[in-house]
Amino acid sequence: MAAEDESVVPTMADVARLAGVSASTVSYALTGARPISAATRERIQHAMDDLGYTPNAFARGLKSKRSRLIALLFPRGGRDLGLSTFEYILGASDHAQELGYHLLLWTTEAEALDELARLAGQGLVDGALLMEVRLRDRRLAVLRKAGLPFAMIGRTADPGTLDFADTDFDQCARLAVDHLAGLGHRRLGFVNLDASAIAAGRGNAIRLRDGVLRAAAASQVQITTLTCESSIGGGRGALAELLARDAAATAVIAFNEQAVPGIMSAATDRGLRIPADFSVLSIDMPAQAALMTTPTMTTVGPTAAVMGRAATAMLIERVEGGTSGATQMLFDGELVLRESTGPASDHDTA
Known part of the structure; x- marks a missing residue:
């Protein structure tokens, strides 16, 4: 086993390169989000052992330039949060922790661009997840200017090369x-x-x-x-x-x-x-x-939690330098039949 250099903190991208797989495959192997073959899982484990990589590396991240914090930008707008919103947030938070990061919930309004610029420029967070995304979202320009990696739960009118997970x-x-x-x-x-x-x-x-x-x-x-x-x-x-x-x-x-x-x-x-x-x-x-x-x-x-996890995986892969092209995912909905729908009543005369 190779000796670990305490001055360099290995990343998920390093594990992926050594194992000959993508960083997303490493993420799936760690979380079980998608099936991974036994042979691939074994290569990933050997690479993690050789590099001394652990997904719970928050304390070790203090030695690097990373805070191992990501901000989830959710402009609350003074309203109560619905259960679906909590599912997105919890899915993102759970997956971030599985990958050795922690989630900071940032509820400042979308129009508070100066405050966002201060957050992005202080080096307190490694990246940002955006919710409540607008078709023309001014937050993106602030994050780009600060050089802060980001991914979206939602998407703009023309997402181009931006990372996103969204509902179809x-x-x-x-x-x-x-x-x-x-x-x-x-x-x-x-x-x-x-x-x-x-x-x-x-x-x-x-x-x-x-x-x-x-x-x-x-x-x-x-x-x-x-x-x-x-x-x-x-x-x-x-x-x-x-x-x-x-x-x-x-x-x-x-x-x-x-x-x-x-x-x-x-x-x-x-x-x-x-x-x-x-x-x-x-x-x-x-x-x-x-x-x-x-x-x-x-x-x-x-499932909102699955989308939250997917967007978090995209962001952390971007933070750790494991991807070059955009990762863009549209999630199909499922019809779940319960008791609130039935045949039309007789008074529908159209």
């Missing part, structure tokens, strides 16, 4: 609309995030809205789109607005986890039984939240 919103929209159309629903509502998210250019809200409109046109169903405050009261108001605009609507697709209980309670107050008279489907609602609604919520979406 067109695919999710088709799954949701096709499911409801297949049940005979011809008049749908789409309850999005609040109007400020659209005005700010939030990529997820805009991409999903546009995807739902395309899917509705392809399935020849009518759809009414609304923005909604992320609260129970917002959901109640959204259901009232939907039925005021289209009294014959029999189903709603919601991209607003915190508004869903309000949508459901408002429907019940109007004498609409879910799903006998009215169906509700939620996009990007984690299983834990879906199982807490009554009836339980039919959902479409990928």
Whole structure:
């Protein structure tokens, strides 16, 4: 076994080079995120032993130029965090720790560019993960100027050579609309995030809205789109607005986890039984939240924690110099059937 040079801290990229694999393969071998052959796993283990590499190298990182801290940039906007947001964060944090890094949650607003520049320029963090990504996100220019590596959970309008993990919103929209159309629903509502998210250019809200409109046109169903405050009261108001605009609507697709209980309670107050008279489907609602609604919520979406882990792996691979080209991943959604969707009621006369 080679003697370890205490002045040089081996990296995951060093292990990858010695083992003759990519840094992402080393990451997968360490985390079990993807199947790795026994022979490849053995080569990686031998390389780690030879280099003296350990994924839990936070203390040893003090000898290097790295802090082994990464910042997760989540502009909270004064709102409460939904369970789906926590799943992204926990997935990212867990994987960072598995790779010997720790996650710093940075909730400063996206417009606070001077504060971000100070964070990026102080050498306190090795890289940044961006959430709530806008189609034109000014944070990117700040991070580029500071030379700080970053990856995105989400993506800009033209991500080019940027690293990102994002939901395939067109695919999710088709799954949701096709499911409801297949049940005979011809008049749908789409309850999005609040109007400020659209005005700010939030990529997820805009991409999903546009995807739902395309899917509705392809399935020849009518759809009414609304923005909604992320609260129970917002959901109640959204259901009232939907039925005021289209009294014959029999189903709603919601991209607003915190508004869903309000949508459901408002429907019940109007004498609409879910799903006998009215169906509700939620996009990007984690299983834990879906199982807490009554009836339980039919959902479409990928697993947020898996996306958080993927983006973290991209970032750390970038920090450790193990990649040159962009790593870009779109995650398909899965339709999980529960109790909140059913065949269209007789009053759908379209």
